[in-house]
Amino acid sequence: MIQLYHFALSPFCRKVRLVLAEKKLEVELVEERYWEASSEFLRRNAAGKVPVLRIDGATLSDSGAICEYLEETVPTPSLLPGDAAQRAEIRRLVAWFDDKFHHEVTSKLVYERINKKLTRAGYPDGANVKNGVKAIRFHLDYMGWLLDRNRWLAGPDMSLADFAAAAHLSCLDYSSDVDWNRNEGVRDWYAKVKSRPAFRSILADVVPGFRPAAHYADLDF
Structure with a gap:
């Protein structure tokens, strides 16, 4: 059995989940409170970060390395076409x-508004939230330019780039950010990605204490 140690609102974990599902690999999801830094979890990944994937007798960490491993070992369908x-x-x-989107947007909105409360790391930093709200406009415009x-x-084919972007946006969409x-182009693109079978488990995520936006799981949002 493949096991993925993850946190539901981690875009890096969601990216790996999307790749696993797109490649039709059955996986057991193990919720990991990584901020508690348990000795058992640190033995799996000394960096104390999720995701961590146990597969084929190996324990892999870092979402980029995991996705590259899955692409090499399960090449169909290709997500690096x-x-x-x-x-x-x-x-x-x-x-x-x-890197850039996460630093400028996800960490300023999802991490400030949700992760801080879950991890008891204090109150949201208003300046960070304001900067995140401003930055996401630039990124949405850039995505529109690409599309x-x-x-x-x-390019012409769906790829890991789409899953990386959708992983971050889905976390932000959970809290209606x-x-x-x-x-319109970005909205139509996200609707296509969101409608894929690989997205089903992500749309079913519920973080205790935080209700998803009303439209979060709606495919016709």
Whole structure:
């Protein structure tokens, strides 16, 4: 049995869950309160971060490394399609969302409003929240620019770049932090990704103490 140690509102865990589901790999989800830094969990990943995947007798950490492993060992369907140039663009956009978008948006909104309360790390920083609200507009506009030129974010085919972006946006959408009226192209793109069978378990997530937005699981939002 494949096991994924995860936290429901971690975009990095959600990205891995989407890849596992798209490749039709059955997985046991193990909720991990990573902030408690238990000795058992630290033995799995000394960095104390999720996700951690147990598969084929190996214990893997870091969402990027996990996704690359799954792509190499279960190549169909490919989430790094195309030639070398397209694969480079996919990897660039994955890094964009997992680094720049995460730093400027996800960490400023989801982490401030939800994670801080769950981990008892204090109250939300108003300045951070304000900066996150401002930054997401830029990122939505950039995504719109990409989608004006491509069917999917990185080219003609759905890829890991789409899952990375959707993982972050789904966390933000849980708390209604995405203005879907800002860009029709982005909204239509997210509706396509959200409607995939791989997304079903994510739309069923409920974080204790935080109710999802009314439209969160609605495919016709």
